[in-house]
Amino acid sequence: MNFNNEDTIAAVCTAPGEAGISVIRISGTQAMAIADKVISCGGSLPSQRPAGSFFYARVFSVADGDEADEVIVLIFRAPRSYTREDVVEIHGHGGRQASRRIMDSLLAAGARQAGPGEFTCRAFLNGRIDLLQAEAVADLIRAQSDRAASMALAQLEGGLSGIVISIYDSILSETAKLEVLLDFAEDDLPELPLPEICSGLQAAELQLKELLATAREGHILRDGALVVIAGLPNVGKSTLLNCLLGHERAIVSPTPGTTRDTIEEQMVLDGYPLRLVDTAGLRDADCTIEQEGVRRARDLLERADLIIYIVDASVPFHEADDKLYQDICRRPHLVVLNKIDLDEQVDLQIFDKQTIIKTSVMRDQQQKALKSALAELLVPLGGMHSQLSIADRHAQLLRAANEQLHAAIDLLAAGDEAQIVPAADCLRASLEQLGEMTGRVYHSELLDNIFANFCIGK
Ligand SMILES: Nc1nc2c(ncn2[C@@H]2O[C@H](COP(=O)(O)OP(=O)(O)OP(=O)(O)O)[C@@H](O)[C@H]2O)c(=O)[nH]1
Ligand SMILES: [Mg+2]
CATH class of the missing domain: 1.20.120.430 (tRNA modification GTPase MnmE domain 2)
Incomplete structure (x- = not known):
């Protein structure tokens, strides 16, 4: 990147697109001189206005003198600014065109387009904040x-x-x-x-x-907890994904092996960001595509911060379930016993009673209990114990x-x-x-x- 810190830089600070206003910031030793070239504000020049003042103005193009936008201007003088340099902030109309026209004027008047994070980098280099704050x-x-x-x-x-x-x-x-x-x-x-x-x-x-x-808390809050929905085929994994997201994201069908690839979506639960992933049903598949899906599911299980293990309550407990559960139960997990609207056939002996939620995802039963059990499991993973991350x-x-x-x-x-x-x-x-x-x-x-x-x- 190698920023030249002597340059006076300018950039649009607000996100592009339709909005009420857009903010353009200029920072550096020439900020006032550049503002004087393009901003007209009645009788005086921007550089003559006191620090902390804001005023109505018009921005003009240096090239042809055409008006670029009607704006409000804020004046900050070094060292009392975000970068500790002279800063001029121009609040123009939102949308792409007005801000582009203002930027064109500023660049033609001698400013350089700022790089990513360059204002904050200057705040660090000029000693206003340290690197952790940046x-x-x-x-x-x-x-x-x-x-x-x-x-x-x-x-x-x-x-x-x-x-x-x-x-x-x-x-x-x-x-x-x-x-x-x-x-x-x-x-x-x-x-x-x-x-x-x-x-x-x-x-x-x-x-x-x-x-x-x-460190774990920091990872959960920054990247989101990786929550993997896993289980045998046809137990209701994709139904659960859709239900937690509140929309029909994954295909649901009575055919075992419907989900092949992993399906990842972001959501926020009780203030915790989650990366929620639906996976292929875990079984010894014949088809190579499904085999790859199962491999991906197992790979995700290794990396999961939290596993939601779904079991179909309407079918007798499967030997494969037992094997899988032995691996999963050593990790942070929640067992979801699904389809309780049907006859319950499964033997619950092998599960730790503390971690089971009985539900019918399809019939919308026990959704609240399911979400609060999930949120409770997230607390020790990313629990705001220290206010540090x-x-x-x-x-x-x-x-x-x-x-x-x-x-x-x-x-x-x-x-x-x-x-x-x-x-x-x-x-x-x-x-x-x-x-x-x-x-x-x-x-x-x-x-x-x-x-x-x-x-x-x-
Ligand atoms: N009766 C009943 N059926 C359900 C329930 N939840 C899901 N189903 C049905 O079970 C079948 C399988 O659901 P999916 O969500 O596709 O199951 P899956 O675990 O994603 O299946 P695969 O992707 O094939 O591994 C569908 O026909 C669902 O409608 C439930 O609570 N009760
Ligand atoms: Mg599925």
């Missing part, structure tokens, strides 16, 4: 559910940064104590305060582990930081002064990993990876 901006925009949005907002307001900085500072202060010891000549070493340093480091290790324990990038860095920290504690635990140098090396490596989380330490490839996932205009 990532939270993208999380908030992309949040699929109320809970995910709350988590992102807490992170944007510095919740996660505060904890990471506090762990960083604790390790740094113990490292400083070790480094003081390194300055003493061997014979002049004071009494070694290693037990005290070790217990300071152990407290930091505990905090690190607590943070790592929220770490992403994969954070989890990797935390694991690496923890390994180094743990190694340092092990080295120091013996109280041997010869281990002070290697322990200090481990602690510095641990600090480096934590620094990458907040962006205290960063490299351009890291920024490219993070901001490439942003939308243009943010």
Whole structure:
């Protein structure tokens, strides 16, 4: 990506399409000068208006002087703006044409089209937010559910940064104590305060582990819990998918083996984003297409965060059911005993009573109980325990930081002064990993990876 941070950038910040207004933002040292070239606002120039002012204006094309749009303009002056640069925000009419005409004028007047996330990248580089907060901006925009949005907002307001900085500072202060010891000549070493340093480091290790324990929660809220509907053919899997979604997404028929491919849809249940997948009925199929469907179903079962295992109550329990259930019961799961509107034939002995919901999906019986049982199972997976949600990038860095920290504690635990140098090396490596989380330490490839996932205009 390699943004040139000297350029003055502009982009449409609102989503394209029909809407009341569209917002175009200009940021950089030339923001006011460019605004002066294209915006007419009565007697004065935009650059003469005070910070924080907003006013009615017209935007004109630099090329031919034609009017591009009738707008409201907001003035922000560095450093009191999103990017900490001079920013001019133009609120024009919605729809594609008005915003395109304004952008054409701005580009002709010397602005450069902003890349994805470039405004937020500048906010980071100019020290207004750290990297965790920058990532939270993208999380908030992309949040699929109320809970995910709350988590992102807490992170944007510095919740996660505060904890990471506090762990960083604790390790740094113990490292400083070790480094003081390194300055003493061997014979002049004071009494070694290693037990005290070790217990300071152990407290930091505990905090690190607590943070790592929220990784699953973060994954569920960001990506959605992978909920896989599985069972033998013809038990009502596709009927259940349709019922949970509230529309006829999958084909339902009395012919066993109807669903071949996996069918994935997104939904929100009780504030949790879900990736709900209907699968092919699990059996030893003769046909190669169905075999592939069954292979895909098994592959998804391996990756599922939660399995909905459906059993047909109207047929005697099948040996294949037993085998399947032995695998599934070790994972987070819910057994749905379907078709209870028919004669109940199945023997329930093998199931854990706690996890069974008896229903007739087709007849719309017990839908509420089914949904609340599902929501209850999602709580321990992504349960808002901590108001924190770490992403994969954070989890990797935390694991690496923890390994180094743990190694340092092990080295120091013996109280041997010869281990002070290697322990200090481990602690510095641990600090480096934590620094990458907040962006205290960063490299351009890291920024490219993070901001490439942003939308243009943010
Ligand atoms: N009586 C009764 N029939 C049901 C119920 N739920 C589903 N069915 C019927 O059972 C048959 C199979 O339903 P599907 O939803 O296609 O079953 P499936 O598990 O997706 O089947 P495959 O895709 O072939 O593996 C259809 O004829 C449904 O109408 C129910 O609660 N009661
Ligand atoms: Mg089906």
